[in-house]
Amino acid sequence: MRSQILTGLASAIALLIAPIAGHAAEGTRVQVTGEIIDTWCYYSGVMGSPDAVVGSAHHTCALWCSAGGIPVGLLAEDGTVYMVLKVGDDTETAGGDTILNLAAHTVEADGMLYERDGLKYLVVSEVVSDMDITNVNHDDFGNVPPFSIPDPNK
Amino acid sequence: MKHLIACLALIASPLAAQDFSEGSEARSWNLYAEVPAKFDAQVVDVLCTLTGDCPEDCGAGKRQLGLVRSADDVLVLPMKNSQPAFTGAAVELAPFCGQQVTVDGLMIDDPELGANNVYLLQTIKVADADKIKANQWTKVWAKTYPEAKGKGPWFRRDPRIKEIIATEGYLGLGLEVDQAFIADNF
16 A cells, blocks of 8 residues: 555656656647737737737737737637747748738648647748638727827828 | 655645746736736747757847746746837847846736736846846847838838838738728728
8 A cells, every 4th residue: 555655656746747857848740720910919908809909900010019029829710829930941930021921811831839838839831821811800890009000181 | 655745745836836926026017917027037049949949049039039937947938028119029038048037027827818928028137237128129120220210110110011011001901991991980
């Protein structure tokens, strides 16, 4: 009985140690379809609800944030957000041209998925399909934020 | 047996939820999920940490950088610098690639939305040096685009953004869609 308890405790210790020692998770090959989003506005709520900070309503702000070096995410159809770390050979996901030109586009991406500390990270080996903007939501939300389109009367 | 249980408790303690708000002087942004957080960490290149693709300079501000928190080895992703100007944190952290720093700012904690261990960076401190504000992004941008000098915020003057809007429109659906929307809403 005592040896069984000791074995159980040793297993528990091993389980607890594992997440501490493991720095790099194994990558998993995935294909994901979703919208290239501005993750700061999506997570922080600073500009409104999650539904309002995507799509055509938020296109200009998504450009600003991507050019500003804010992490870009791929929002999958099931609501999962994948932080994009690389697209093809381009590692410049903090303000780079490749990711900027995909702002608010829906894409099908093939790549490697890494998970660490509650976030999913995606290394995109290939954008299989770029469907441009498919989430046409500006009639529902207007332009978000409202100053994203300069007032032509001022 | 007692020794084993004590050992188990010691190992388990770092995994329990920790409060990093003690000593934080972070300024509130009035975000519903913000939590002040000051902690020691190593500045890392996230792509390097996960995949082993590691340039010496962590990408010089062009790759997304992370903070591996000393207390619990958690990889925190800084998404924002301290400027209210649509600007990220990689440029602020790039000079400290690989170094141990103390950062202060706001964690955004909204697990329901998937916001785990994401951060708004306000200050950076290295060893005994004075802490510095994480507000260099617009200065770096101004040096990169001297031809865009002028009035108004950077995002109205950025050549790349202006080029995309000139062809795709503010809504990204073409100039005709923009014209109709503006006529109806302004």
